[in-house]
Amino acid sequence: MKRKRKGTVLLLAGAMAGVLTLSACAKESADTNGGASAEGQNGGVNTAGFPIVKDQASFTVFGCKDPNQAAWKDVLVFKEYEKKSNVHMDFQETPSQGCAEKKNLLFASNELPDLFLRAQLTNDDLAKYGMQEKQLIPLEGLIDQYAPNLKSLFEQYPDEKKAITAPDGHIYALPQMRVLGSERSEKIWINKDWLQKLNLQAPTNVEELKKVLVAFRDQDPNGNGKKDEIPLGLRDMGMVFSELTGSWGLDRQLGYNINIDNDKVHIWVADDRFKDMLMFLNEMYKENLLWADFYKGDIPKWRSNLSQANFGMFFIQASDPFINVENQFTGMAPIKGPFGDQKFVSAQPIASPTGTFAITKVNKNPEAAMRWVDYFYGDEGSLFFRFGVEGQTYEMKDGKPVMKDSVLNDSRGVMAAMGDINLVPGGGFPHLVTEKTGGLTNNEKVMEVYGYVEKYIPQTIYGAPIFDKAASEKILSLRADIDKYVNESVAKFILGELSFDRWDAYVNTLKKMQLDELEKAYQQAYDTMKQ
DSSP states (O other), X not given: OOOOTTSOOOOOOSSOOOOOOOOOSSOEEEOTTSSEEEEETTEEEESSSSOSBSSOEEEEEEOEEOTTSOOGGGOHHHHHHHHHHOEEEXXXXXXSTTHHHHHHHHHHHTOOOSEEEEEEEOHHHIIIIIIITOOBOOOHHHHHHHOHHHHHHHHHSHHHHHHTBOTTSOBOSBOOEEOSGGGGBOEEEEEHHHHHHTTOOOOOBHHHHHHHHHHHHHSOTTOSSSSOOEEEEOOSGGGGGTTSGGGGTOOOOXXXXXXXXXXXXXXXTTSHHHHHHHHHHHHHHHXXXXXXXXXXXXXXXXXXXXXXXXXXXXXXSOSGGGGGGGGGEEEOOOOBOTTSOOOOOOBOOSBOSOEEEEEBTTOSOHHHHHHHHHGGGSHHHHHHHHHOSBTTTEEEETTEEEEOHXXXXXXXXXXXXXXXXXXXXXXXXXXXXXXXXXXXXXXXXXXXXXXXXXXXXXXXXXXXXOOOHHHHHHHHHHHHHHHHHHHHHHHHHHHTSSOGGGHHHHHHHHHHTTHHHHHHHHHHHHHHHHO
């Protein structure tokens, strides 16, 4: 059940049953290519090759648009793929901000599109709109018959198939499959120019970290005569629960703030070790060593500082937002914490994110829809989606695809240029990422920095469970209150607005909010998976 150090990561889907087979949605008939095809609304669906359908199929598609992406109808890959597949997509994308509300409204009003694509469907969405409301259809039968690429991946990584299977045995949405380890992990970056100028080494423990951050603050490593350096650049509140926690022995299992020791699930937000880490961050904040706006979630401002190399140390998966200054930075291993722990837990399973593609009950030709998306789970389709058209947007060099200079040197930035080609900016598209195609965002520098943290990533990572109806309703209710209270309290502890003398009161409040019941629900999901 455990992966090898460089390869597989284990996911969990809670309360799994055996995968059921979806009965065929359409009758089989012979097609002109000699293969089998299903009669869909717009003619025969070829089970192999292109076009996918003889008579053009058309689908309405809802999804969440990243700011760097062009209008989806104008994206090169989609335009070229329509010619190849004979499948037209009527895209009805909406900006990421407010997309969740729009998605929920579509479900609530039952005004469904044919497909949800990059719509950020959560496991709670799959439980509610798949298992309960039946607005999303089961996909496993379609995968068996119309998705040879994805089926092959599931045979290679059977635990990933379990991960996206709901408790009723059905698969309601497809994941992104990231078999490249560096694609699934944040990295620790440190400003090597500043280290060299100040004759310092990358820190290895808490005391050394503080020493280095103080030097970044006080000794003008950028040489402009101003005290404008930002020593530690946490991006948002989410990073408080992931980037440094491993050095305090706190893991991120089951997609939550959870340690699993000897098969016992434990939520650690009320632990003394978490308190100790928050006291450290509070000290960093008081001494102007931590980015002052970390709790505001102002990503554009954070990225602006990043692109100007204003940070001494920070965490991010890839270097595309600061590609022009990436060589000023290097990687470092996670620090050894005060209790002797040295782990890096900001990593994801292979099949993640999970809710990237779903077919709704109003879709009259789900066979064609499944064949459309399966192309991107193969090597050829992965290369096409991530790099576009050879000779036009990329070239092959030493057997690897490389984006053309016109893309890499675009005045708008690399991400905006790629947003004209594909939906890579922002992530979350259903496709395969391999060592060959991962180079788009995992360049040599990123791979070098990944090498510093790779051996410190837990050997087994369990993904967020898909709970059954009863458990889902209970957990949604508990987590809504607990997460809100924890996030607000943690921010106040770090900012000094809440004294650590109030820690016991914080812990007692969590007990009253039934933190133990939430822990039991996750324990049950874990136990079911282990059976």
